[in-house]
Amino acid sequence: GAGVSQTPSNKVTEKGKYVELRCDPISGHTALYWYRQSLGQGPEFLIYFQGTGAADDSGLPNxxxxxVRPEGSVSTLKIQRTERGDSAVYLCASSLGTSGTGELFFGEGSRLTVL
Amino acid sequence: AQTVTQSQPEMSVQEAETVTLSCTYDTSENNYYLFWYKQPPSRQMILVIRQEAYKQQNATENRFSVNFQKAAKSFSLKISDSQLGDTAMYFCAFMKPGSARQLTFGSGTQLTVLP
Known part of the structure; x- marks a missing residue:
């Protein structure tokens, strides 16, 4: 596609359930990022992939x-035993590489609501 | 660690007028990059303008310009000839070179352009 695609757009789940959020980056972009945006806040870094490997997962909360990003393209963010505090918009971004100030292209996010 | 502060949660401006959004940051780095992102209701983060800290000249992109004061660690965004489509959340963000493009965001300013 022309841009970063994220599915689902909205997800409502119950506390304790397992959730998967998918990100399809721009074709050819080797770097992929996940950010979490809680209500009224700016996005916070979760994890960064360069190719298939997670180059930095220091932002994952627990x-x-x-x-995962098994083939270096689509990535899936997996959340086990969801808690109400996990409710947020999960944003994915991709870029051509990681040098210089090349632009990060963001998707429209997946809004997760944990009841 | 870097921090980014946006002290104006909400602002409004009349169509065709000029508005300035404030941002301050804290870092011990000498070289870094600063960004302003726009987030409309679609949730997609869109890059508005960027500034390299080693450049003294303030960045300009059409109606958008910045006032970068390195010593004061201030990075304000000026929007001239405001348009209804400028209504959005605006986030200031910091990036350290070599950090694989991890962005540190402020908490955002909701800008409303009034007809």
Whole structure:
């Protein structure tokens, strides 16, 4: 596609359930990022992939959060045993590389609501 | 660690007028990059303008310009000839070179352009 695509757009789940959020980056972009945006806040970094490997996962809040990018393109953010505090918009971004100030292109996010 | 502060949660401006959004940041780095992003209700983060800290000249992109004061660690955004389509959340963001493009965002300013 022309831009970063994220699915689902909205997800409502119950506390304790498992959730997967998908990100399809711009074709050819090697770098992929996940950010979390809580209500009334700016986005916060979660994890960064360069190709298939997670180059930096220092932003993941705990071991309930995990992300994969098995073929270096689509990425899935996985959240186990969801908690109400996980409710947020999860933004994905991609870029051509990681040098210089090349632009990050963001998707429209997945809004997760945990009841 | 870097911090970014936006002290104006909400602002409004009349159509065709000029408005300035404030941003301050804290860092011990000498070289870094600063950005302003726009987030409309669609949730997609859109890059408005960027500034390299080593450049003394303030960046300009059409109706958008910045006032970068490195010593004061201030990075304000001026929007001239405001248009209804400028209504959005605006986020100031900081990036450290070599950080693989991890962005640190402020908490945002909701700008409303009034007809």
């Amino acid at each position: 071991d309930r959060f995990f992300a």
